[in-house]
Amino acid sequence: MNPVSASSASAPGPGRALGLHIPAGHxxxxxxxxxxxxxxxxxxxxxxxxxxxxxxxxxxxxxGDSEWIVLPLTGGCTVTTDGTPHELTGRDSVFSGLTxxxxxxxxxxxxLTSRAGGRFALAGARCARRLPARRGAAADVPVELRGAGAxxxxxxxxxxxxxxxxxxxxxxxxxxxxxxxxxxxxHKHDTARPGEESELEEIYYFEVEPAHGTPGVGYQRVTPSxxxxxxxxxxxxxxxxxxxxxxxxxxxxxxAPGHTxxxxxxxxxxxxxxxxxxxxxxxxxxxxxxxxxxxxxxRLPRYTAPPGDTR
Numbered sequence: 001m002n003p004v005s006a007s008s009a010s011a012p013g014p015g016r017a018l019g020l021h022i023p024a025g026h027x028x029x030x031x032x033x034x035x036x037x038x039x040x041x042x043x044x045x046x047x048x049x050x051x052x053x054x055x056x057x058x059x060x061x062x063x064g065d066s067e068w069i070v071l072p073l074t075g076g077c078t079v080t081t082d083g084t085p086h087e088l089t090g091r092d093s094v095f096s097g098l099t100x101x102x103x104x105x106x107x108x109x110x111x112l113t114s115r116a117g118g119r120f121a122l123a124g125a126r127c128a129r130r131l132p133a134r135r136g137a138a139a140d141v142p143v144e145l146r147g148a149g150a151x152x153x154x155x156x157x158x159x160x161x162x163x164x165x166x167x168x169x170x171x172x173x174x175x176x177x178x179x180x181x182x183x184x185x186x187h188k189h190d191t192a193r194p195g196e197e198s199e200l201e202e203i204y205y206f207e208v209e210p211a212h213g214t215p216g217v218g219y220q221r222v223t224p225s226x227x228x229x230x231x232x233x234x235x236x237x238x239x240x241x242x243x244x245x246x247x248x249x250x251x252x253x254x255x256a257p258g259h260t261x262x263x264x265x266x267x268x269x270x271x272x273x274x275x276x277x278x279x280x281x282x283x284x285x286x287x288x289x290x291x292x293x294x295x296x297x298x299r300l301p302r303y304t305a306p307p308g309d310t311r
Contacts, residue, residue: 024240075118216259
C-alpha cells in the first residue's frame, strides 16, 4: 500500500467523509475551521473542532452525547455552561505558555464569548456519564519531559487519563523542538489488551512556530500494524493541519530544524477504563534504552506551569 501523501491526503478514504491527512482549510464545516466528528472520521468516539472568534465574537453549541474540553490556542474566552460562566485567561499562543480550560459535560448547552477574539480547540469524546462542568487551571497542568537527546519533547498533560477527570476523553499537548523527533519510538493503541494496550482513536492537530519569516513544516508518519489495520500516512504538515489515526503504528512526528512543532492529541475509545496504554513498535522500541545516558534537550521545558490561582 502506498502511504497517503500531502498531495492526496484531502481525498476521502473508504467509509469516511474526511481523509486521514486534513490540510488546513479542508476540514471545516459551518462556524468551525476544522470539524472532525465521529461520523466524518468514520469511527465511533473522538471529535475535534477548531473555532475562530473575532473580537467580541460568540458561539453556542450543544454537547449532545459527548463531553468536551474548550482549550484556548490563542486568546481567552468565557465559557458559560448551563448558565454558569467559566473565565479562561488563555494565552498568546501555544508556544508561549500553558492555558486554563473548561470542561463541558454531555447533554449541556455551552456558549463561548471572547472580548479580544482568538482560536479555540473543542476536544470531544462520546461518553455515558455526565460529570460536572468545571474549569481546569493552568497552574494544575502537569508538564512532563519525555525522551532524551534528539527525541526530547515536552508534554502538557492537561487532560491525561491520570491528570483531569473525564469519562472517556484523553487529551494532551506536545511541543517538539526544531530538528527533534517525537511520538517516537512508533507506538500503537488499536487493540484492547487488558493491562498492556488500550483501544483508542486519535487525532493530531498541528501548529508550527514561524521562524525567520517562514511558517515552517513538520512530518507525520503512520504505518499499518497488522491484518485489518491498514492506516498508512506520510504527511507534510503545516499549521492548522490534522491527521486521523484510527489504528496503526504512529510516529515519528518530526519538527523541521528551526521550527518548534506543536500538536494537540485527542483520544477516546470503547474501553470501560479510561487509560492510555501503548505498545512500542518491535523494531524501534530499543531506542528507549539509550535515553538514560543522554541529556534532555536544553531547549526544554519551553515553559512551565504558572503560579496557582484560586478562581
